[in-house]
Amino acid sequence: MTNAPRHFSALAKRSSEPPISWLMKLALDRPDLISLAVGFTDNETLPVEEVGALTRAILQRPKTARAALQYGTTIGLLQLRRELLRRWQKQDGISKSRITTDDIVVTDGSQQLLYLVSEVLCDPGDIVIVEDPTYFVYLGIVEAMGIRAVGFDSISYLKSKLDDLKRRRLLSRLKMLYLVTYFQNPTGRTWSLEMRRELLAIVKHYERAAGHPVYIVEDAAYRDLRFEGDPAVAGFKSLDLRNERVIYTNTLTKPFATGFRIGYGILPPSLGRAVLRSKGNHDFGTSNFLQTILARALAEGVYDRHLPIIADGYRRKRDVMMEELERAFGCSGASAKRRNSDAMLTICASQKRGYTNTEEGVHKALFNKPHGGMYVWVELDPGVNTGVKSRLFKRALDAGVLYVPGEMCYCNDPSRPIPQNCMRLSFGAPTIQQIQKGIRLLANALG
């Protein structure tokens, strides 16, 4: 799979090039290319003036300036962790819990938190359950660490799979479920509170057979990128106030300045300690300068005042992408809507039957017009192959437009076939004109 030499480690041999690396490289190397692929954020709404003002304020006083330019602690800046705790309490409506600033670890993007948690929990052969489809960069970690991934797209399938693991005496190898819970990458779906409760109950039930806590990693990376609908539902962490089972991770990057790469996790104490010990070896602390800027951005409300500006930009782009998709595929309203029994993940859109335009239903979570995040998941006719080596991908690239083949977003679970007819489109980075042109080129490539 990789060309790592024989004398490299098992991890190196398992690590293929992460798709994100070549997608980013393709996009940066061909500035003419319209990238509907990478999850870059909107250039127009980056907080240029805000960062300028915050930086000036920090650097103009010798005391704050020197503290910002000096090393910090491995766990992260206390002022920032205080702001993050407050923010989580407010968003989840929590007045009292066992969670303190000691349970929060600041990391180099939320990606580093995912790496650290996986690394301290999983040995090769251990099992992690992920959504089908899921965030493909997390699948790179799974592959590199030799973790066995199990995919699910409905609660009923999850239960049958857990029963199967129990029967095969494999539950002791199950370490965690990785879930992208708000405006999911790639499907745009949000977990309802009822679904969260149900999942948590299931996990607790099977834990007895596992013989140890089975953790839920809640990746809330898109939570603050909401541009429509009611305030997002409370997270899994609000159902775990004793802080025993849920790892909450989020980023301060996507809804503000992606060039910062600052994320964080709220973790159960024993797991937090293990993550911290490992982070001590990784880098012994994230940039204190960036943490100082973000702590101030949160404390002074700059961050929250910037959110609606970003939201406006994304909503407008989402609308344009929807319009173009409807035009290109001859939308016929809700005619092609499909659901499966618990309707968790199914997205529908097809070239022939028209693009489906359903309302968001938090409980049913049948998304395709996302109310947040930056992704539209397109399911084409079963016969259409969207893969990296497909005719369509090549034709699209030749025409000057890049998308993420849906196959990249599925884990390597031998018990499940990987759909070949999906694609992830992002309206984050491209301009409105690029979205319009990109979707048209894509429709032409479909021919």
Add this chain to the structure above:
Amino acid sequence: MTNAPRHFSALAKRSSEPPISWLMKLALDRPDLISLAVGFTDNETLPVEEVGALTRAILQRPKTARAALQYGTTIGLLQLRRELLRRWQKQDGISKSRITTDDIVVTDGSQQLLYLVSEVLCDPGDIVIVEDPTYFVYLGIVEAMGIRAVGFDSISYLKSKLDDLKRRRLLSRLKMLYLVTYFQNPTGRTWSLEMRRELLAIVKHYERAAGHPVYIVEDAAYRDLRFEGDPAVAGFKSLDLRNERVIYTNTLTKPFATGFRIGYGILPPSLGRAVLRSKGNHDFGTSNFLQTILARALAEGVYDRHLPIIADGYRRKRDVMMEELERAFGCSGASAKRRNSDAMLTICASQKRGYTNTEEGVHKALFNKPHGGMYVWVELDPGVNTGVKSRLFKRALDAGVLYVPGEMCYCNDPSRPIPQNCMRLSFGAPTIQQIQKGIRLLANALG
């Protein structure tokens, strides 16, 4: 060793709390404490105005501002890698080599590069050779990854050890040598060019029996923190212009703004590719904003103009620490000087016999008055125990002064005893007054 629960990974179970984490925490939690322990840098000479001007320049133009606040690539900003390549060529006097910007990876401090290289080369049970003593944070990586460490303090011992490994058919498990080559942490020693040549020849000799390249990781973290003597000698990388065997790593953090945490590595291509694949999983790229600031700092000469300012500060502090040590221990000049056969690592200083004040000899490398870096290594009488649980460490802490027990700087090599009578003192962070008071308190604690 750790309290990681049974269901955590083998890595988590092997990872004890890195000493740096609690040293940093102790120092930050007790602001009254005089820390001669942590490797924080000098507060007074941090480039506050410089960072302000660079940031303003970047943010005032929308194009550069947006690029800086947007994601970058996993490998790092091209402008920065160009500057780093130029800088290395200039410092090592190289006009032609196989090394290009594609061989440079920007990381979250050089620590992350050390983690990545170790991770892609080593499986548990593999062998890494380190200096005795060495940078203790690297030893945390060694422990967590289950790497067997072999320590050496002379070329002759190294040879005998390699012969021993060969006899025991263990050379195939030897992956790399980790060396801090300029103003070493903790001894202040610099490797001479002759010694480098000799070591490289030895490595090449034993490589045949190993059956694969044995890499030399050259950690040059203190190279730019030179405040006395001739320009530092060329690095190991200058002896590896075909880019096959040496990993050069350095930081832009220590000699500029530690709060940035930006390092980099120059690596042989196959290793660079593996490191990049793994970095894609770790965080898929270091802060583009910080990289943009540093690229500009290098391109405009801000970085290089700042070096003498920092050097002046450190030289002055080094002198004060020397004076105080001489006063405290009744220095008798060079009387207590000792050498071993190839004089690579021996440092001498003793309470009774007086503190030794020898000139730097790059070839002999018998340091204790460092010409760069920020550390003084003190060897006390054999009967004095400096360990974490010693009477001395506790007395010093009670008196309000913190040092790094020398024992922390030795790898866990069962074939070698760990000296108990050494300490690492840093003059990086404390003020001149704190150094004076700190050494006096330390001398009192010694009783």
